[in-house]
Amino acid sequence: MNVLSQIARADQANHDETTLADIGHRVERLGIEIADVNGVVSELAALGVQQAQNVSTVTRTSHQVLATNTKLAQSMAEAVHSAEQAEQILHDSTAQIQTTITKNNKCMQELSASSLHFKESLGAVDGNVQEVQVASRAIAQIARETQLLSLNVSVEAARAGDAGRGFAVIAASVKTLADQIQGFADQNAQNLEELVTVLTGLQERSQQSAQTATKAIDEAKAAQEASTQLTHLSQSVSKLVSDIEGLKAPVDENIHASKSINDELSSLDQSVQHFEKQLGQLTSRADSILDISEDLMVFIAQSGVETGDTKIIRICERVARKIEELMDQAVAHGTLNSRAAFDRQYKQIPNTNPAQYFTEYVDWTDQHWQPIFEKVLSMDPRIVFCAAVDVQGYLPTHNKAYSKAPGSDAEWNAANCRNRRIFDDRTGLAAAQNTKPFLVQTYRRDMGNGQFVLMKDASVPIQISGRHWGGLRIGYKVEQ
Known part of the structure; x- marks a missing residue:
């Protein structure tokens, strides 16, 4: 009975050892599979972290794009307002400038015409003065001849004695008249010289005024051209306002689309963060399971069972x-x-x-x-x-x-x-x-x-x- 008991115990020991070895082998296979799963989970966790970072980056970028588009829309609105103000100012200024230039141009033309007419009138007066100078010189010549005649008559009267007294009186009156005519002729000549001097100055100033008036007309024409350019500029500003307003619509649509994308990205970001959190917990539990598996393998190895x-x-x-x-x-x-x-x-x-x-x-x-x-x-x-x-x-x-x-x-x-x-x-x-x-x-x-x-x-x-x-x-x- 003792021998049988020993044999039974030996068989049981062999059976237990075989069982433990079989368990060890199974635990080893389980540990391998757990390690493989744990590795995959770790990769997924790392991928989840990377995806979360990528989504966060994209979300931040999308927010920045939305903020930029919003600022752009505000800037465009301000630009439209400023352009409209500029358009109104240019329109008003152009109208005022055109009116002023038209008036000035008309005045300049009248002034130029008057200056030219005045120049022509001065020319005619100069001709009359020249004729007066000729007449004055003729009168002076007549006065000299009359004086000479009076002198001759006086000489003949003196020779005639008493018979020539009447001629002497006439000669004296003629001489007095000739002297007066000579005086008047000399004064007239002097006045004519002064008038010629004045007329010459007036002609020079008239010539300068005519040149200035002509130049003013030319400048008025240039101002008129500048006014025309201002009108074109005003039209360009009007077109710019229209173009900016045309761009505003796509920007508004872009802002609306960006808001929708932001909402979707925010939702995705929350989902990814939740996924990342779950993966973190899964990784932690997978590590715990792997630890348990490794501890079990060590326990079996320490028990003396060959693995x-x-x-x-x-x-x-x-x-x-x-x-x-x-x-x-x-x-x-x-x-x-x-x-x-x-x-x-x-x-x-x-x-x-x-x-x-x-x-x-x-x-x-x-x-x-x-x-x-x-x-x-x-x-x-x-x-x-x-x-x-x-x-x-x-x-x-x-x-x-x-x-x-x-x-x-x-x-x-x-x-x-x-x-x-x-x-x-x-x-x-x-x-x-x-x-x-x-x-x-x-x-x-x-x-x-x-x-x-x-x-x-x-x-x-x-x-x-x-x-x-x-x-x-x-x-x-x-x-x-």
Whole structure:
């Protein structure tokens, strides 16, 4: 009976172990599917955030367009009002100017005609004066001849004696008359000279007045042309008012359309924000489910049941202990300063995209860690990489395949230059900050160009001189 009981218990133990292994396998498959779903949800959440930002940007732009159109409509209304005022002012001013110019032009023409007539009259007077001067000179000549005759008569009267006394009296009267005529002739000649001088001045001024009047007529014609141009300008302003009023209708329609678009965008923005919020909650719950799945896988692995992750976990534990041993020995021998080993002053390497950083210990880790990481790659065909990260996700040294010199292509650098970078994503930080004996995570690895592959990440904490430095990570393929 005891033997049978032992056999029964052994069978039950085998059955329980088989059951747990089967459960472990199923949990592993569930974890893979959850990780895949979680990755998709994370992508959707990131896409939702991007879409929310895009919608917000478009909404702000639409509001700006509406505000601009509204200001444009106001400016156009003000322009129409100003143009209408200008049109009225131009119309009134043009009418007044035209009336004034017409009157002035008529007055100038009359003045010019009067000046020309006055000039002609002065010419006629000048001719009469010249004739008077000729007559005056003739009178003066007659006076001289009369005086000469009087002198001759006086001489003959003197010769005749008493018989010539009568002739003497007549001669004296004739002489007196001749003297008076000569006096009048001289005064007349003097007055005529003064009149000629005055007439000459009047003729010169008349000539200038005639020239000024002619010039004024020409200028009046130019003013008339300017008035005509003002009339054309007034007509152009009227057309401008009409054109602005014609543009106002499309602007008003644009404002109405912009308001409708704004209403639709505001509604879409609210929907996207709600969608973003829901995606955030979904991401949080998906992460929680993934955490539960990973905790369950760790629990099964810790129970002693062999799973597909057990071998990788054991490799990760051995390599982590080897890393700790090398670091402790280096610190003890002084080849690595304890302070330098915990250097967190990341100095960015210039011209690197994605950004890479230096710390005080990277040369040492490149020399001592990389050979170990390279050996790990051959320990299981599923292993893709092996590296260590500090508690902030900084990865100083990587496998050779992922430690190439960076170039100008950021996409290529992201896939091939993964050393000296900070990986502060969910998987990276969880591995870096985990203090449990080990951690197994399933995640979607970004391979670039929108391509993703499902991978697992086994990590074990690394302690240096009793302090938590970070964690060793081994990434390996998921068996489909």
